[in-house]
Amino acid sequence: MEHLELVSFKVCPFVQRSVITLRYKNVPFDITHIDLNHPPEWFAAISPFGKVPLLKVGDKAVLFESAVINEYLDEITPAPRLHPEDPLRRAINRAWIEFGSACLADLYMLSVAADEAQFEECRNGLLGKLRRLEAEIHPAPYFNGDKFSLADAAFAPLLMRLELLNQVHCVFDPAECPKLEAWSDALMAMPAVKGSVVHDFVKVYFDHLRGRGGYLASCLPAA
Ligand SMILES: N[C@@H](CCC(=O)N[C@@H](CS)C(=O)NCC(=O)O)C(=O)O
Known part of the structure; x- marks a missing residue:
């Protein structure tokens, strides 16, 4: 290779x-x-x-x-293949991966929102997508059932950030999105996901958000 x-x-x-x-x-x-x-x-x-x-x-x-x-x-790379064999399922997976990118774009907007009003507007945009996701997904425990796939790899970074942000400012209510929460828990427990960020990621991520100087930065604990 x-x-x-x-x-x-x-x-x-x-x-x-x-x-x-x-x-x-x-x-x-x-x-x-x-x-x-x-x-x-x-x-x-x-x-x-x-x-x-x-x-x-x-x-x-x-x-x-x-x-x-x-x-x-x-x-x-050798099997297991991380995209479904069935062309329709594969297309569905690609579409949701794109949806995950749109969620990440919303998360970015949320992190640069200058004041609380803008922040809430961005949060509502993201929440709308998370609710849509909650209604459409059936993780068991992964996006396609028991096989980890590229759709899971695409959403894990979003879910990791949401989990961190939820600890300092409620971005979404886990009780409102139990399927999303269970999916997130399954992904965060995976070694491939845990090891996918630098060892001091929380500090690096929060410092980065602080550097953006938006409303969200003011919600973070002091460095
Ligand atoms: N659609 C791209 C998005 C990548 C992206 O937005 N990367 C950001 C960092 S998280 C970037 O490089 N931004 C630099 C810029 O926009 O100038 C992908 O899926 O790879």
């Missing part, structure tokens, strides 16, 4: 999707963290959107977009 190098930003949930996939599949890889606020020159040259994750595949190619990277990783 080609040497794999993931270009990362420590708090990026999209990068984390790929780390989960790499770890779940026991694929050896290197990870290079960059600071997106001060990206190195080489990054702009190889990242078409100026975004992470990137996956350098030997000297053959640089892949971008987490969903594409994850499908590639799944396809070049």
Whole structure:
């Protein structure tokens, strides 16, 4: 297999999707963290959107977009396949992975909301999506039943952040979304998920949120 190098930003949930996939599949890889606020020159040259994750595949190619990277990783590694065999189920999974990206975009907006009113507006947008998710999913315990899949890898970073934020400011009421909560619990217990962030992630994540200086930062405990 080609040497794999993931270009990362420590708090990026999209990068984390790929780390989960790499770890779940026991694929050896290197990870290079960059600071997106001060990206190195080489990054702009190889990242078409100026975004992470990137996956350098030997000297053959640089892949971008987490969903594409994850499908590639799944396809070049031995079973179990992390996408359903059935084309319709696979399409449904891809659609919900996209939905997960929209939830992450809402979470980003929530984290930069300047004041409480804006924060609540963003929170309501995200809550609408979480309620929709709650109504549509049937985790048992994973998105597709008993088999972990790329849909789980796509949602775990969102659910991890929601769990952390819920500890300092109720973003959603777990009692209102019991299926989401059970799915989250199952994913957070997985070694591939636990090990998908830096060891001091809570500090790094909260410091990052503090740096954004939004309303949410004011809800966090003092550093
Ligand atoms: N659709 C992309 C989204 C990746 C993304 O938004 N990454 C953020 C960091 S979490 C980024 O690199 N932002 C830099 C920028 O927008 O300038 C994917 O799934 O990989």
